Amino acid sequence: MxxxxxxxxxxxxxxxxxxxxxxxxxxxxxxxxxxxxxxxxxxxxxxxxxxxxxxxxxxxxxxxxxxxxxxxxxxxxxxxxxxxxxxxxxxxxxxxxxxxxxxxxxxxxxxxxxxxxxxxxxxxxxxxxxxxxxAGGALLRSGARAGDDIYVSGSVGDARLALEVFRGRLSVPAAVFEAARARLEQPTPRLALGMALRGIASAAIDISDGLAGDLGHVLSQSGVGARVDSVSAFGLLASPGIPVDTALDLVLSGGDDYELLFTAPPSASKAVQAAAAASATPITRIGTIHAEPGLQLVDRSGAVLMRRFTSFDHFA
The missing domain is CATH 3.30.1330.10 (PurM-like, N-terminal domain)
Structure with a gap:
């Protein structure tokens, strides 16, 4: 042929x-x-x-x-x-x-x-x-402002969980692995949510290289900082047997999620929830935008995590 x-x-x-x-x-x-x-x-x-x-x-x-x-x-x-x-x-x-x-x-x-x-x-x-x-209505990475809430769609870290199982570094029940593998190999583009957020979200990015790194792009281009609360219990990572530190690594540095991370002012919270409902997309509020530059990650007890979480880089 x-x-x-x-x-x-x-x-x-x-x-x-x-x-x-x-x-x-x-x-x-x-x-x-x-x-x-x-x-x-x-x-x-x-x-x-x-x-x-x-x-x-x-x-x-x-x-x-x-x-x-x-x-x-x-x-x-x-x-x-x-x-x-x-x-x-x-x-x-x-x-x-x-x-x-x-x-x-x-x-x-x-x-x-x-x-x-x-x-x-x-x-x-x-x-x-x-x-x-x-015209003039696109969601950009540069619009986040101090006081905005930070949201993510769906769940984060599942795709990297599947990859770690493939690599033999983690072992999970078969049903959990198959669900994670589907998230790795057949991600869901959140088009309906993105369109519903026009005029509501102040900034947005899709999570391809890890939540911490991709949020960092928004912070850098918006000239702001952020505080993110513990996100270790997302989706499949809440499964028994996955250590909290491992779950944090998968969520914050994993990548390949193709979920939306976006910001919006607190006054738009009802509109954000309506956009999520209209697009049949689950969302989670994970933190707040601050005026002071830098990303502060906080665990379940409220303590600041001193570890550094990096995103994927092809040439690092």
Whole structure:
């Protein structure tokens, strides 16, 4: 099977939104009047971002989900995406499952595949996603203000829990591992919540490299600090047998959660809860923004944690 047959069989679909789609040299996108384009690119490399044993269907889902999560963090709605795919070989069974997982998530969010590239090489998936957001209405990392509450969606640390089990560093019951593995391999982009938070949240970011590090980006760009209360009991990490210190590491430094971390003034608390309910997304208030720079982490007793929690860095 050659390159163009591969595209034709697994990725070419009738264009719905773009005048030009897969098969042309360019895709043409036009946001609605009064809207701005929101654009994000993410790359997934085998052995760095995913294990070689992952189900291709789940990998297809995740490849797009991590990009959609960036749109969610900006409060944008999806329009379209392009796919650049390097493959060791044109494995039809692999491609069938990968494209099925990818396009099922795309269809569920009305996000159209409008172009890309394929080549032979080590397995590498690069997606650029396009969304739209009302002009001047995007959620940014730079809007947090002293006194704002800090929230996260869903649960944090579950994906890293699965990775630590894969590595043989932790042992948990089978049901807990399978739930954590699903969170690692098929994250849920919080698009509905992101759009519902437009005009309510003061700042937002998606958690990809660890809660502490990603919150640090918000603090740095907003010129503020924060106090975060104990978050060790999130989700699956509340399971018996997981030490508190380990849970803290997984939550604060783990990454791969693709949940939203956002801030909002206390006066907007009812609106925040309404946005969470309207988007059917659980949220948790975890702390407060302070005027003094720096991140203060506090345990269950109220004592300040002196340990340093770092986020993931590809080149550290």
């Amino acid at each position: 050659g390159e163009f047959e591969l595209i034709e069989r697994f990725f070419k679909r009738p264009a719905r939104r773009s005048p030009l789609g897969v098969g042309d040299d360019c895709a043409l996108l036009q946001p609605a009047p009064g809207m701005q384009l929101a654009v994000s690119t993410d790359m997934l490399v085998e052995g760095r971002h995913f294990l070689s044993t992952v189900d291709p269907l789940r990998l297809g889902h995740k490849a797009l989900a991590v990009n959609l999560s960036d749109l969610a963090a900006c409060g944008a709605s999806p329009l379209a995406f392009s796919l650049a795919l390097a493959l060791p070989a044109a494995n039809e069974a692999w491609l069938e499952r990968f494209s099925r997982g990818l396009l099922a998530l795309a269809d569920s969010h009305g996000c159209e595949l409008v172009g890309g590239d394929t080549t032979q090489g080590p397995l590498n998936i690069c997606i650029t996603v396009f969304g739209e957001v009302p």
